[in-house]
Amino acid sequence: MTKDVPRFWREIPQRYNLVGNACCVCKRVFFPPSESCPDCRRKSMGKMQSLQLKGKGEIVTYTIIHVGPDDFEEQVPYPIAIIQMEEGPRLTAQIVDCAPDTVHIGMKVECVFRKIQEDGSNGAISYGYKFKPMM
Numbered sequence: 480m481t482k483d484v485p486r487f488w489r490e491i492p493q494r495y496n497l498v499g500n501a502c503c504v505c506k507r508v509f510f511p512p513s514e515s516c517p518d519c520r521r522k523s524m525g526k527m528q529s530l531q532l533k534g535k536g537e538i539v540t541y542t543i544i545h546v547g548p549d550d551f552e553e554q555v556p557y558p559i560a561i562i563q564m565e566e567g568p569r570l571t572a573q574i575v576d577c578a579p580d581t582v583h584i585g586m587k588v589e590c591v592f593r594k595i596q597e598d599g600s601n602g603a604i605s606y607g608y609k610f611k612p613m614m
């Protein structure tokens with residue numbers, strides 16, 4: 480990130496914009512961003528390039544959560560999946576916009592930004608990434 484990017488944008492957490500990074504030598508992609516590539520740290524001198532993920536991937540494995548933490552109580556059961564992104568990295572996220580029993584390994588999904596929880600005391604709403612079936 481360059482210094483002339485407004486402070487506001489620099490401070491947006493990764494969960495809002497799926498920005499990872501890639502090794503300048505082997506092009507391996509990391510999400511969340513890695514400080515250096517473990518495969519070629521010496522050759523690349525730790526040179527990494529910021530990369531915006533397209534937000535598309537495929538379910539590698541998943542589990543259906545029947546008893547969630549308090550904040551998720553209204554939403555159970557809900558599926559949580561490990562998603563292999565097109566760019567390479569894997570991440571874990573909730574699958575939304577489909578019946579839990581339709582979720583399957585190999586399912587194509589895409590990223591959506593959704594409300595995660597509402598904090599009643601100060602009105603703050605947290606948003607984050609979730610995935611929905613690709614149409």
Ligand SMILES: [Zn+2]
Pocket residue numbers: 502503504505506507516517518519520523
């Ligand atoms: Zn590398």
